[in-house]
Amino acid sequence: MTYQEDERRLRELPVSEAMRLLAGVPYGRIVFTRHALPAVRPVNHVVLDGGIVIRSSPGMVVGDQATEAVVAYEADELDSDERLGWSVIVTGVATTVADPGEAARLKDLVRPWVTGEMDQVIRIQPEIVTGFVLVPAQAVCGPA
């Protein structure tokens, strides 16, 4: 046995499975550029029609209704005792939902945990979806 018992390797997930895992958790982290610096905020989300819908303070992630921004979105469920779990990273284009009716409908679906100005509804259209699960490293070796 050449592997320590808690060593892990990454098994990549199909996109459909990664998006299913993402849809099954209530929050993740939006990764964006702000004042030319990398920025990150935990937010809650829903996955709807293949897109990730979040709410944000206006101007935080996407400048205004006419602009779009390339962002990343990450969610995970990791168990640091067992060293098992999964992580999904989506890179995509974030746009403000401009249509008032659509924005109102989506607002009801993504109620922020935090009281305050989270009045901008943002939709992230995934372009690259990377998901992995941690599996025991020795599983790749077959039976001992």
Place this chain on the structure above:
Amino acid sequence: MTYQEDERRLRELPVSEAMRLLAGVPYGRIVFTRHALPAVRPVNHVVLDGGIVIRSSPGMVVGDQATEAVVAYEADELDSDERLGWSVIVTGVATTVADPGEAARLKDLVRPWVTGEMDQVIRIQPEIVTGFVLVPAQAVCGPA
């Protein structure tokens, strides 16, 4: 009572408390720029002498030993049922630990969960530390 029972507000944490919380968890998410796009990866970390030490595949986060990169680092412990918890976001400068003795010492302190090439030791020197806890929104109103 104008607040719903599970509404929350953010209470900002002092930097020392934020760094203490960060040091108390084994992993977070490194946020960086890769091929001019926002990128994020879950990694494990230790906090040492006020800096965050992680390991990475060489070239992933910081180009080589001569360069440095502005990154963000995020960790949280959030309970989506109770809507309570905390999050810490650090913005800082990431550099490769070039001294072989120091790199070897730090490597032993940050053993990656995943088998493979995580041979670059990176130290992030915090410049901006933002931490918050979620607290019940009605707590700001005083007794009913």
